[in-house]
Amino acid sequence: MYDVIIVGAGPAGLSAAITCREWDLHVLVIDEFVKPGGRLLGQLHEEPNGEWWNGIEETKQLMDKAESLNTDIRCGISAHHLEKVKDHHFIVHTNKGNFEAKNLLIATGAAETAAPVPGWTLPGVMSIGAAQVMTNVHRVRVGEKGIVIGVNVLSAAIARELQLAGVNLHSMMLPAMNSVTKEHAHPKKVMDGLSRIAHLAPSAFLRFGSRFTKSDFVRKLATQFYPKSGVKMWGMPIHLRKAVTEINGKDRVESVTVFDITADGKLIKGTERRIEVDFVCIAGGLYPLAELAAVIGLPFQYLEELGGHVPVHNKKMETPIDGVYVAGNITGIESAKVARAQGTVAGLSIAKKHVDGKADLDYRLLKAIEQVKTIRNEATIQFHPHISEGREKIEQAFRRIVHS
Amino acid sequence: MTNNRRIVDHPVLGKLSDRKEITFTYDGQTYTGYEGDTIASALLANGVRTLRVHEESGKPRGIYCNIGHCFECRVTVNNETGVRACLTEIKDQMVVESGRVLPSPLASTEHDTLPRTYAEFVKQQEEEKGEV
Amino acid sequence: MDHITICRCEEVTLEDIKNTAKKYQCSAREIKLRTRAGMGYCGGRTCRPAVDAVMEQVTGEKPGHDIPLKVQPPVRPVSLATLRGMQDDK
Numbered sequence: 001m002y003d004v005i006i007v008g009a010g011p012a013g014l015s016a017a018i019t020c021r022e023w024d025l026h027v028l029v030i031d032e033f034v035k036p037g038g039r040l041l042g043q044l045h046e047e048p049n050g051e052w053w054n055g056i057e058e059t060k061q062l063m064d065k066a067e068s069l070n071t072d073i074r075c076g077i078s079a080h081h082l083e084k085v086k087d088h089h090f091i092v093h094t095n096k097g098n099f100e101a102k103n104l105l106i107a108t109g110a111a112e113t114a115a116p117v118p119g120w121t122l123p124g125v126m127s128i129g130a131a132q133v134m135t136n137v138h139r140v141r142v143g144e145k146g147i148v149i150g151v152n153v154l155s156a157a158i159a160r161e162l163q164l165a166g167v168n169l170h171s172m173m174l175p176a177m178n179s180v181t182k183e184h185a186h187p188k189k190v191m192d193g194l195s196r197i198a199h200l201a202p203s204a205f206l207r208f209g210s211r212f213t214k215s216d217f218v219r220k221l222a223t224q225f226y227p228k229s230g231v232k233m234w235g236m237p238i239h240l241r242k243a244v245t246e247i248n249g250k251d252r253v254e255s256v257t258v259f260d261i262t263a264d265g266k267l268i269k270g271t272e273r274r275i276e277v278d279f280v281c282i283a284g285g286l287y288p289l290a291e292l293a294a295v296i297g298l299p300f301q302y303l304e305e306l307g308g309h310v311p312v313h314n315k316k317m318e319t320p321i322d323g324v325y326v327a328g329n330i331t332g333i334e335s336a337k338v339a340r341a342q343g344t345v346a347g348l349s350i351a352k353k354h355v356d357g358k359a360d361l362d363y364r365l366l367k368a369i370e371q372v373k374t375i376r377n378e379a380t381i382q383f384h385p386h387i388s389e390g391r392e393k394i395e396q397a398f399r400r401i402v403h404s
Numbered sequence: 405m406t407n408n409r410r411i412v413d414h415p416v417l418g419k420l421s422d423r424k425e426i427t428f429t430y431d432g433q434t435y436t437g438y439e440g441d442t443i444a445s446a447l448l449a450n451g452v453r454t455l456r457v458h459e460e461s462g463k464p465r466g467i468y469c470n471i472g473h474c475f476e477c478r479v480t481v482n483n484e485t486g487v488r489a490c491l492t493e494i495k496d497q498m499v500v501e502s503g504r505v506l507p508s509p510l511a512s513t514e515h516d517t518l519p520r521t522y523a524e525f526v527k528q529q530e531e532e533k534g535e536v
Numbered sequence: 537m538d539h540i541t542i543c544r545c546e547e548v549t550l551e552d553i554k555n556t557a558k559k560y561q562c563s564a565r566e567i568k569l570r571t572r573a574g575m576g577y578c579g580g581r582t583c584r585p586a587v588d589a590v591m592e593q594v595t596g597e598k599p600g601h602d603i604p605l606k607v608q609p610p611v612r613p614v615s616l617a618t619l620r621g622m623q624d625d626k
Contacts (some may be wrong), residue, residue, distance in 0.1 A: 002606065032491055033471060033472065034442060034491060034493050040469075044416060044417070051414055053416070056417065076491070078472070079612075080609060081609035081610050081611065091612075093609070095614060109583055111469070113585045114586050116538045116540050116541065116550070116586060117540065118539060118541055121463060121541055121547075122466075123453035123455075123464050124466065125466075126466075126469070127470070127474075129470065130467055130468060130490075131470075133470045133471060134444075134445060134467075135411065138442065138445035139411040139412070139414070139420055140411065140445045140448050140449045141408075141409045141410070152450060164416060165414055167411075177556065178539075178540065178550060179589060179594070180542065180589045180590060249471065250465070252453050253452065284585075289581075290603075291579075292611060294606075295608070295609045299601075300603055301601050302599045308599075309599070309601075309603050402452060458547060460547070463547075465544075467625075468582070473578065473581050473582065474582045475545060475577045475578040480604055486577075486613055486615075521548065521552060521572055522571065522572075523555065523556045523570060523571045525557070526556075
């Protein structure tokens with residue numbers, strides 16, 4: 001029986017594993033991908049201080065540390081069920097057999113939200129995250145010329161990564177509005193999101209937008225007068241007043257159909273044209289992947305600030321089920337740095353239960369919780385402007401549930 | 405075999421060092437990939453995008469999420485069905501086959517109009533009522 | 537536009553989902569049972585947020601704190617051999 005099984009070898013899972021091993025717990029980390037690192041692996045962006053955030057390097061550092069502590073990390077294992085047998089006795093059901101543990105840490109990260117566009121099942125259409133992994137992890141070009149549908153924090157960052165790797169992107173634009181794409185297809189709402197990454201882009205126009213985002217009037221104006229040729233970010237046009245209505249092709253992507261749109265996202269008749277591309281990346285954002293938290297019976301809260309349904313937990317990464325912990329994007333969509341810091345918190349919380357007479361642990365746990373907040377406040381990429389409020393709400397939900 | 409779909413040089417991530425070549429087959433044709441490739445990345449590097457067709461409609465599908473969530477890339481590997489190409493490393497002499505259309509009791513040239521889903525069934529019933 | 541596939545696994549269109557939701561004014565769960573959206577190979581991981589968005593628009597059903605479609609194990613397809621406790625011999 002393991003002291004703790006960690007599901008997910010991303011930044012949260014790995015840092016938690018390191019902390020648990022530092023306190024000499026018997027740890028198993030499983031992940032279904034071919035190598036550890038999770039979504040961190042594909043990440044690559046330049047920080048405002050000019051340094052590169054290189055996900056492969058960051059993963060390597062975590063792995064070096066984990067390996068120096070003889071951490072058991074196994075890839076290619078898919079968990080399909082988590083079961084509670086009794087207090088502090090859990091079974092993790094996987095495709096490679098069952099594993100038993102006294103504690104569980106669910107660090108399964110996030111999945112991508114689809115922004116469906118007609119034709120999106122054609123080979124050559126992929127999620128923006130798929131293109132990121134193919135480019136930075138597998139080092140394979142996803143196509144000769146492509147277009148990104150969906151303008152948001154994630155897609156802008158990854159579009160830049162594709163460019164860096166020499167992948168030819170025509171532009172980024174919005175999906176045509178339908179019942180599903182709604183927010184992603186509304187120029188003004190997209191503008192709000194864009195302005196939050198303006199500091200990453202050397203664009204005077206976006207900086208202008210960001211300074212006044214608090215004013216609804218100015219935001220509207222900026223959308224109204226959004227340049228027809230798009231705003232260039234690293235030389236690639238970002239269009240908020242153009243939308244893709246259809247992806248065309250017989251057996252694979254051959255082109256996309258594009259319309260100009262009004263500031264409210266309505267198609268303008270007579271502006272239809274085709275752009276030849278051989279791949280399309282769809283970017284609808286991320287949501288916490290919490291299915292394993294659901295099957296073990298954790299309660300949930302729907303919090304838009306955190307990206308959707310998140311399992312109830314507190315700052316110590318504890319859940320209402322004693323012995324079950326969560327960390328990383330399953331608790332809300334934030335950067336890998338936050339996830340990594342949360343992993344340390346979870347690791348210390350687990351260690352605290354199993355290591356006697358170490359008053360020092362309480363202090364470390366408090367410090368680690370503070371560290372999460374500090375990193376959150378300093379985040380370069382912020383996925384939602386009201387993250388902190390979301391965090392407060394989930395904390396309150398935990399108190400309500402545990403005290404009732 | 406070099407191939408221009410590989411990103412060999414990268415300004416930040418650096419140059420790919422020599423990797424071991426691996427030979428495998430996909431639908432009977434022989435392809436080469438590198439050690440560490442997934443089935444999906446090796447095939448894409450060879451220009452192969454279609455990994456299966458929808459079991460019923462026969463519409464082509466390729467990778468979508470590339471990290472094991474969507475199951476769109478499932479293929480048959482050494483006779484094991486439902487294997488995710490994006491999560492499976494290629495091994496030397498691996499036999500990979502694409503997903504095909506499955507026989508359906510409803511599939512028949514005479515009964516093309518049979519509903520596939522309950523929603524279609526209701527729609528058809530209403531249309532029939534309308535005609536009467 | 538309504539011919540867009542929403543559920544890729546079962547090829548359920550936006551039109552199917554909208555019409556069913558309008559006609560029956562039903563829950564997301566009933567939509568799943570009537571159209572098979574979210575019942576395919578991936579277990580709804582790809583289309584679930586999209587189905588929720590359509591439901592919100594058509595019936596006004598906003599996502600509550602409970603996950604609209606109950607998540608059931610196994611959350612990945614597993615072979616009977618695996619369930620029986622056998623190891624994969626790969």
